[in-house]
Amino acid sequence: MATVVHHSPRRRRGRLAPRVIRRVLVALVVVLAFLALSLALLVRPNAESVDTIFGHPIFSVTSGSMTPAIHPGDLIVDNRVTPNQAADLHAGQIISFPESSSGASSQIITHRIVAVLPGSTGAPVLYRTKGDANNAPDLGTVAPSQVMGVYAARVPFAAYVLSTLHQPLTFVVLIMIPVVYLAEEGVRRRWVVQQEAEHVTREQPDGSFGLVGHLASNLPLYRADSLRDLPDGEPVYLVEGERAADALIWAGAAAVATITGASAIPTDVSLQPLVRLQSTAVGQRGRPGPGAHA
Secondary structure, X not given: OOOOOOOOXXXXXXXXXXXXXXXXXXXXXXXXXXXXXXXHHHEEEXXXXXXXXXXXXXXXXXXXXXXXXXXXXXXXXXEOOOHHHHOOOOOOOEEEEEOOOOOOOOOEEEEEEEEEEEEEOOEEEEEEEEOOOOOOOOOOOEOHHHOOEEEEEEEOOHHHHHHHHOOHHHHHHHHHHHHHHHHHHHHHXXXXXXXXXXXXXXXXXXXXXXXXXXXXXXXXXXXXXXXOOOOOOOEEEEEEOHHHHHHHHHOOOOEEEEOOOOOOOOOHHHHHHHOOOEEEEEOOOOOEOOOOOO
C-alpha cells in the first residue's frame, strides 16, 4: 500500500497579528454601525423640531462663544424645563434659546445667564445672557417662554460624530465593510481547503483528480494551517465538518475539523498538528470527547 506523505505549505510568519488586527477593526466597524442605528432610532425631534434623546434636548456646538466651558464640536445635553421652572432661573445657569424671539431664525444660542431683570406683562422676568468667551452681553433679553432647556452636560466631539453617522453614505459603508469581510473570509477558507486537498490528491489516468489509492483517513485536518502560529499547550477543538470549525473560529476559538467523513477515523498523519496542543474532540451533538492525540 502506498504511503501518503502530507507536505504542509511553507509557514508564513506574522500571519496571526494581521488576522487579529483585521478582526478588531471589523468589530469596531460593527460597533459603529450599531451606534449609528441606535442614534437613528433614539434621536427624535420634539414638537419644536429640536432633536431629543430620552426626552433631553440636544444641540451641536458650532462656535467657541462658550469656551472653555463648552467647545466647538461638543454635543450639549439639556434638561427640559416647565414654564414655572423657566421663570425661576438664576444667574450662572446656562440656557438654550432661539436667536430670534420672532422665530425668524432657526439658530439656537446656548449662553450663560449673567443677570435676571424685572419683567413686563406676560413675562415675569427677563434674562440677560452672555457667552463666556464674548466681551459683551448678548443684544436683547430672553423671556422664560423662549428657554428651550437648561444645560446639563456636554459630550466632547460628539457633534462631529453624530453629524457623520447621520450621513446615509456613512451608514451604507459601515454595513458593507462586515459583509465584504465575511465574503472574503469565505473565499479564503475555500482556498485553504483547496490548497490542502492539492497535497494529497493526484491526477488519475482519466485526467480527473482523486486519492489514487490513498487512505481517506490520512486527509489533512480542515484549517490545520491556522494552528501553526498557536503556542504550545493552546486549547483547540477538533470537530466534524467545516461549518462547525468555521463557527468556532468566528467565535474566537481555535478549531480544526476532520474531512474524512463518518466512515473513516483520522490517523496519526492527520492528527500530527495537534500533538503539541491541548485538543478536545467534539462530536456532532456538541458533546466533548477525549483529547485527540496523534
